Amino acid sequence: MSLVYADLREYAYAIADGALAHAGPARMASQALVPAQLARSAGVMPRLYDIASATPLTREAALAMALAQEADGEALWLCGLLDVDEGVDQATLARALTTRLVLPLPAVGPCFFRYFDPRVLIQLQWLFTPAQMAWLMGPVRCWKYSIGGAWEDMRRPEVFAAESPGITRRQAFALQRMNVINTLLERLRPASVAALRGAGQDILRQLEKARDHGLARLQDQEEYAWHGVTVHPEFDRHPRMQALLANLPADADYPYRVATADLRPEDFDRMREDLNDPAGHTHERSFS
Known part of the structure; x- marks a missing residue:
């Protein structure tokens, strides 16, 4: 309107x-x-x-x-x-x-x-x-x-x-990554205002998980969050991702991006299928 x-x-x-x-x-x-x-x-x-x-x-x-x-x-x-x-x-x-x-x-x-930027203001309403x-x-x-x-x-x-604002550490983490959240939202293109808010929260949860996995670089956190919101919210539970996260190249500027560079769309599709399999047969998949 x-x-x-x-x-x-x-x-x-x-x-x-x-x-x-x-x-x-x-x-x-x-x-x-x-x-x-x-x-x-x-x-x-x-x-x-x-x-x-x-x-x-x-x-x-x-x-x-x-x-x-x-x-x-x-x-x-x-x-x-x-x-x-x-x-x-x-x-x-x-x-x-x-x-x-x-x-x-x-x-x-x-x-x-x-705060005056509508893309920020809408996320502040839940943050x-x-x-x-x-x-x-x-x-x-x-x-x-x-x-x-x-x-x-x-x-x-x-x-x-x-x-006073009394910003918490979690809020500070999110505010420092508001550009990343909005960059990923532009790629996702949620269909409604409510979806924009919900997707913003989903992205923040993935950014926090990236940090907890030891990914310190903002670019790595962004890439991880993208996988989290497009592949599966718990894609890091998949055996292949667990192996990659456990063996990140220590000498790389962006370890996560390097570790996942060879993964193809079909690889992520298989991970999604495995994680959505009610039988939990993630170990039966062959990735080649």
């Missing part, structure tokens, strides 16, 4: 991804959200657009621009619409949004947090607790974002917001 003009009356602000080439409506007032720690990257920081103060003509132009980009299959000039609490002005909103762009991760330190989501949204009571060709509404959880 596309945007309609009523959306630009209901939502007071829009947030845009500064890393995209498209600029927003020229006549709509905007400001860059730039944390002091990321001043050198000001050009790719998100922008906050003031819809409420724009004229009806400017709103129409903003809508027309988004619809044209959508029709051409391009990224839209905005990635979200924000409805805020009563009495919250633009300066207060901008300050809250900017503060959340730098997220402290345990054992890592402060990191750029692309974060309700209190963490309430902290993230702050004065934003409803966030409308575009994902998978549709617009979704996300309402702030009705719980007390956490005083």
Whole structure:
């Protein structure tokens, strides 16, 4: 479902991804959200657009621009619409949004947090607790974002917001691999928003298993996760995979990729069939 003009009356602000080439409506007032720690990257920081103060003509132009980009299959000039609490002005909103762009991760330190990216936002809905989501949204009571060709509404959880994000080690692991999760989701192309969330969780579980198998390189973890979501969620139980994982080449830059380089699609098909065999006859298969 596309945007309609009523959306630009209901939502007071829009947030845009500064890393995209498209600029927003020229006549709509905007400001860059730039944390002091990321001043050198000001050009790719998100922008906050003031819809409420724009004229009806400017709103129409903003809508027309988004619809044209959508029709051409391009990224839209905005990635979200924000409805805020009563009495919250633009300066207060901008300050809250900017503060959340730098997220402290345990054992890592402060990191750029692309929470405004719909591909990240949709995964945060299961990765974060309700209190963490309430902290993230702050004065934003409803966030409308575009994902998978549709617009979704996300309402702030009705719980007390956490005083600080309190990111756990598991959450930090996932956040550091959000690019990998989204890369694999683009290859999987889930058919619905719910499937995007579910597949994101499946990918994270496979990335964690890759880590637990001793795969330290991100590229190896990505390849392992791809096999986990396309071959079988427990493909590592197969005798052939167990043998490969037990004998990874220690001198290779990417041990898992090297170890599995000779496996053909039909080899993975056989593993899947063996693991789905209720009799569990995985040892009877011949791989040649």
